[in-house]
Amino acid sequence: MKILVCISNVPDTTSKINFADGGTKFDTTGVQFVINPNDEFGLTRAMWFKEKQGASVHVATVGDASVEPTIRKALAIGADEAIRINSVPKDGFFVAQQLAEIVKSGGYDLVIAGRESIDYNGGMVPGMLATLLDMNYVNTCISLEVAGNKATAIREIDGGKEKIETTLPLVIGGQKGLVAESDLRIPNMRGIMMARQKQLKVVEPINVQTVTNDVKFDKPAAKGAVQLVTTVEELIELLHNEAKVI
């Protein structure tokens, strides 16, 4: 089985978010970038397929040279080969079309992407990719088993979960649950050394029209001070008469 894990390079979850150039772009000053958490769960599940079922695992990302440390980390965790599509990711549809080219030429059976990236939160790349390639697709995937050509996935739904049976080739939008938080791997020295020997292929993007454009960003208005109360009666009174939520 040939697996492609799609990786997004995102600000660490603890990052404070600011905007630069008159609010027209994300201010990366002092921001630590990481593998998108939803993608990291998928990458870790891919490593399981590699170790237990002999799958080969490639990773791909759309980004300029500044994303290489993140993709090197994926190699240090154990991916066999990395592909970087040399362009700033312009929007979700743009990214999906770039990745579709990689999947087409690479002949992958399984594509694992994250349910959404924690920066732009589009949540559209896996579904678009599956549609462009006419592959099966399961989103918010929290469990995945593959036996031969058959795949059994569990996806999270509002208020529960659903088991889905389908076949390869398949694209999933993964998230926590694909593996447990405690299964995530920190690259060791050997992994980091080996990653340096692995191939990081840089390919040029195909020409694609962007359909959406973030013109301006701003931050939520500053919040007023908390109103502290000492009794539950006061709280109920405020929730009923002031906030009008009960």
Next chain:
Amino acid sequence: MSVLVYTESENGKFKKSAFEVASYAFEVAYQMGTTVTAISFNANENDALGAYGVAKVLNVTNDKLKTFNAKAYAQAIVEAVKKESAKVIVVSSSTDTKFLAPIVAARLSAGYVPNVVAAPESVSPFMVKRTAFSNKGFAHTQIDSDLKLIGVSNNSFGVKENKVATATEAFSPTLGEGDFSALSVEVDKVVGKATIADADIVVSGGRGLKGPENWGMVEELAEILGAATACSKPVSDLGWRPHGEHVGQTGKPVASNLYIAIGISGAIQHLAGVSASKTKVVINSDPEAPFFKAADYGIVGDAFEIVPKLIEKLKDFKAKNA
């Protein structure tokens, strides 16, 4: 030309979010000088959508679509878009909708913007405001494609009445075997209980509750309020509560009217995930807990004393205001 809205239902009954997206679609149609057509699947009482500005309902009745199927539903929506020559498609932000919307967008080469929190700032050019960076910021996004797909954030625009005359017609999209190539074989879902996605009130517990055995009072409080229960990331990582209850940046987002955080200190990731809630209450013994900076109301004190008292007084309150 029209605006097409996908109105979700469950067991034949429209979800509250269906009325919110219909209200949003009406606002878009009003700005564009056109009308709203809805598509519904196996829904009863389709005329109810008329109260929210829907002039026409395409109702799909098909036993194969009783259980949600992203690809088949997407195909039906694509067909409805073509039939109606719709230029704008409005959908919700439910888990099911976020599953199917990218399929619709890719098939139609439509610019898709999810997590939209307000009426379009303009329709020419088409500009919407959406959350980004997991609620730590907003983006004002221009959609340049001919067809536009908008995902409205739950509980952001609100349900607005705009009564119009409405007509329902049967709609039978052409579905092939390929549309059912991923099949639901088992659904495990809590019935009769509010979900984090739909609930007006969410009651959430953190590590301050010391152990899973202490969740009884959280559940009781939620039951009195008709609320959904949720938890912080450490609590789900420790296995005290199911993963589906984890709210925050890497868990589920919360956009309820009221969010009550009990024994949750308020890590930046958690606060981001719940920031769309309109009113936030924190109960925590540590007055320095970061959540106090993000909350509207707070009580500093021991949850094990405060929550039982709150339950008791809320019972009295509910009895009086029933």
